[in-house]
Amino acid sequence: MATKEEYPLKKVLIICAKGNLEDVYAALVMANGAVMEGIETKLFFTFFGLDAITKKRMNCLHTATVGNPALRMPGGLPFPTLLGILPGVEAGVSAMMRKEMDKLDIPPVKEFLEMITAGGGEIYACKLAADMFKLKKEDFTEEVLDIITVGQFYEMAGGIGTQIIFV
């Protein structure tokens, strides 16, 4: 009978390609959680995900109030899409979500990145997307270690017990 060998997770590389509040936080929570477990962690931001590490934008990420069927009003009624198009509604809903997260001790994006790097996690930006959005190293928060290519990213992904997660 074949014996089943288990390899504990040693390293995770997490890619965040979206810039909305919920997807960025999914990536941040998973990255920070891995760091907390002593797993080697690298977090890579690309395309609209770059908003999460761009100084000007990182602390005012939004969640979509249009085209988001899971969005509910406080109390549980569906959130009407027509309400979501009004100016300021998306900002208001997003601010409320950030407030609710703060109650659970989930930090703002900047602080979350600090927590990840304090534990030895590494943050990278995608070169192609940075070029496309005309962003330079100085546009990014200082937790960003480097702007790297997809080739460099894969070079980091070697070794038994490595997983890549795409958000």
Add this chain to the structure above:
Amino acid sequence: MAEKVIAGRTIQVNDEGYMTNPSEWTREIAAEMAKEEGITLTDKHYAVLEYIREKALAGETLTIRKIGSSGIVDLKEFYQLFPGGPLKLASKLAGIPKPTSCV
């Protein structure tokens, strides 16, 4: 659940080695458990352990963020004091249950 003799006392632990009765905890037990993990406890370690015990026994959910803003250690130091999984390791050495928080 199992019993474990450590630092001259018998304590209750679960199968992951976490103490199930926080009132059985002593500084000596923490020191012995730390030795098993390859750590020699300093005053700084004890300050963290006592902070964790105080919060946990008051019923608060511990997060790594809370420890970083405790004023005792910053997060970098916390990761250095308890290498690997600091919140889990520190909870174990502080004689409180395994942390259940995701942050």
